[in-house]
Amino acid sequence: MSSQNNRIVRYVDALREAVAQEMERDPQVFVFGLDVDDHKAIQGSTRGLLERFGPQRVFNTPLSEDAMTGIAIGAAMAGMRPIHVHIRMDFLMLCMNQLVNMAAKAHYMYGGSVRVPMVVRSMIGKSWGQGAQHSQGLHALFMHIPGLKVVAPSNAYDAKGCMIAAIRDNNPVIFVEHRLLYPTEAFVPEESYTVGFGQARICRRGEDITIVGISNMLMECLRAQELLLDAGIQAEVIDPISLVPLDMATIIGSARRTGRLLVVDNAWTNCGASAEILARAAESADGRNLIQMARMGFAPTTCPPSPPLEQEYYPSPAKIAARAHSMVRGADAVWTPDPEKAALSYQLQFRGPF
Amino acid sequence: MHLVDMQHHVLGASAVVGTTIPIAVGYALALQREGTGRVAIVFFGDGGTEEGVFHESLNFAALHKLPVLFVCENNFYAIHTPLEKRWATRRLCERVSTYGIPAGLIENGDVLEIRQAASERVAAIRSGGGPAFLEIHTYRWREHVGPGEDYDAGYRSRDELRTWQRRDQVTAIGQRIDPNVRERIDAEINASIAAAVDFAEKAAWPTPEELLKNVFAE
Numbered sequence A: 001m002s003s004q005n006n007r008i009v010r011y012v013d014a015l016r017e018a019v020a021q022e023m024e025r026d027p028q029v030f031v032f033g034l035d036v037d038d039h040k041a042i043q044g045s046t047r048g049l050l051e052r053f054g055p056q057r058v059f060n061t062p063l064s065e066d067a068m069t070g071i072a073i074g075a076a077m078a079g080m081r082p083i084h085v086h087i088r089m090d091f092l093m094l095c096m097n098q099l100v101n102m103a104a105k106a107h108y109m110y111g112g113s114v115r116v117p118m119v120v121r122s123m124i125g126k127s128w129g130q131g132a133q134h135s136q137g138l139h140a141l142f143m144h145i146p147g148l149k150v151v152a153p154s155n156a157y158d159a160k161g162c163m164i165a166a167i168r169d170n171n172p173v174i175f176v177e178h179r180l181l182y183p184t185e186a187f188v189p190e191e192s193y194t195v196g197f198g199q200a201r202i203c204r205r206g207e208d209i210t211i212v213g214i215s216n217m218l219m220e221c222l223r224a225q226e227l228l229l230d231a232g233i234q235a236e237v238i239d240p241i242s243l244v245p246l247d248m249a250t251i252i253g254s255a256r257r258t259g260r261l262l263v264v265d266n267a268w269t270n271c272g273a274s275a276e277i278l279a280r281a282a283e284s285a286d287g288r289n290l291i292q293m294a295r296m297g298f299a300p301t302t303c304p305p306s307p308p309l310e311q312e313y314y315p316s317p318a319k320i321a322a323r324a325h326s327m328v329r330g331a332d333a334v335w336t337p338d339p340e341k342a343a344l345s346y347q348l349q350f351r352g353p354f
Numbered sequence B: 001m002h003l004v005d006m007q008h009h010v011l012g013a014s015a016v017v018g019t020t021i022p023i024a025v026g027y028a029l030a031l032q033r034e035g036t037g038r039v040a041i042v043f044f045g046d047g048g049t050e051e052g053v054f055h056e057s058l059n060f061a062a063l064h065k066l067p068v069l070f071v072c073e074n075n076f077y078a079i080h081t082p083l084e085k086r087w088a089t090r091r092l093c094e095r096v097s098t099y100g101i102p103a104g105l106i107e108n109g110d111v112l113e114i115r116q117a118a119s120e121r122v123a124a125i126r127s128g129g130g131p132a133f134l135e136i137h138t139y140r141w142r143e144h145v146g147p148g149e150d151y152d153a154g155y156r157s158r159d160e161l162r163t164w165q166r167r168d169q170v171t172a173i174g175q176r177i178d179p180n181v182r183e184r185i186d187a188e189i190n191a192s193i194a195a196a197v198d199f200a201e202k203a204a205w206p207t208p209e210e211l212l213k214n215v216f217a218e
Helices: A011-025 A049-053 A065-077 A089-103 A139-143 A156-168 A216-229 A248-258 A273-283 A307-313 A317-329 A339-347 B020-034 B052-063 B092-097 B111-129 B158-166 B169-175 B179-202 B208-212
Strands: A006-010 A029-033 A081-086 A119-124 A149-151 A173-178 A185-189 A201-204 A209-213 A235-239 A242-244 A260-268 A292-298 B040-045 B068-074 B103-106 B132-137
Touching: A006 A011, A006 A156, A011 A029, A011 A049, A011 A156, A011 A185, A029 A065, A065 A081, A065 A089, A065 B020, A065 B052, A081 A089, A089 A119, A089 A139, A089 A173, A119 A156, A139 A149, A139 A173, A139 A242, A139 A260, A139 A273, A149 A156, A156 A173, A156 A185, A201 A216, A209 A216, A209 A248, A209 A317, A216 A235, A216 A260, A216 A317, A216 A339, A235 A248, A248 A260, A248 A273, A260 A273, A260 A317, A273 A292, A292 A317, A317 A339, B020 B040, B020 B052, B020 B068, B052 B068, B068 B092, B068 B111, B092 B103, B092 B132, B103 B111, B111 B132, B111 B169
Parallel strands: A029 A081, A081 A119, A119 A173, A149 A173, A209 A235, A209 A260, A260 A292, B040 B068, B068 B132, B103 B132
Antiparallel strands: A006 A185, A149 A242, A201 A235
16 A cells, blocks of 8 residues: 555554544544543543544443443444443453344344444553453454454554444444554554455565464564574464454465464464464365464463563463474474574564555 | 334344343434434333343433433243342332432333323423433233243232233223224224234245345445
């Protein structure tokens, strides 16, 4: 995408810009949720919206996520376009009855006579003591339910484009953000644009192994890809961007070429998005192209708040690279990336092009 | 279990008790923005008032003075479990009024009294008065699901039924109408029901292609 108006923009600002542009364009769009209008502004993502659009369109709510989700659904059925904001994905557990039993099903149950055009924003937390209840990646729960769309942009360009697409979508969209992605930068056009769902992006090309990274793990996978170059391994890194709908054609096409598929999810692996991707890849087996498969995600435990245990809990560029290496060179060829390089890899800012 | 008729402003029923309460409040939010004085009305049973979402919805509706009328049809049973086993106190209207919502009770099932109360409440809501609540006592003559009676099951007595049968409003109103008019109305309604049954019996089953329709909206 080429544009005269490309600027370096942070993920958080791209999100806010998307919402502001849609609110400007469509008076039915409104933003609500706990603390959307206070001075912290959901870690910057709603800053300035109240001043620009007023309290009828940007408002705080009581701690009543169940009812507020139902209210979003009712308003959406009536023709409005609500954006319901939660500062942490963990709080979506309070919304499940409405999201699963009403939002996902209303269009089907009511014979197509009703639509639920709503966006549910939430942030996966990480680092400095977020711990058990402020760090969950629960997108698999929503992927499981027909009628919900799920999107997890990993960069500022997709954040803006996916948000605009989500707001314009006539279905409930679970919009998955990540706290650590907020300060990351990319080239972002000033004008309004959409990133359509159901199209994955190949971020880096390679012959030896396909690595799929979801949400923040896409960034970790790009760092791992750089580390792997030292071992002479060229990884192809794919960002699915949307999880429902899910572009398996791109992933399978790549995995058939490289012969190896590693999925790194920002969540637990058990019954997760990584399980779904590998299952679909396995189902695609045509008897000719053998695909070696593996997945990584959170350790199968509640997230610990203590830093050394956190390091054990999460995939990291070094761990991802080591796993990929063992898939390419064999399990006996043990290799870990240079620790200094692994630490420095966090300075990598992937800005595109997209 | 999910009746809907958007053309006639019947916004959709749901089989999970309480789920439509906040949805009605969401419609009311949209109606308030619309500013044409339209009102949303939501019906639920005594069981629905036990769900947390009922209280959340009352609070938010009152906070924003939304144009919604909450109507509890209290028939004293949640399927087979009586009120005494579920409610610490019977003070439902009092609970609702603590949110600043005017709450009225109609115990005798009189349909004209209900009509009058509803009319007054809706008028007050239309003029910006904020949400209102009505608790209306009623009774379920038959079993929870199905056409039969279940007094033999033992969880309720036929005496209870007889009290309510004596109050039957179809009978009561019917006796106040000229018999010729009554006969014509009955014939019209019976014909309408017969036509609906006939339509349903003759209608084709859905085709397999319909299975995947409407998972997502265009």
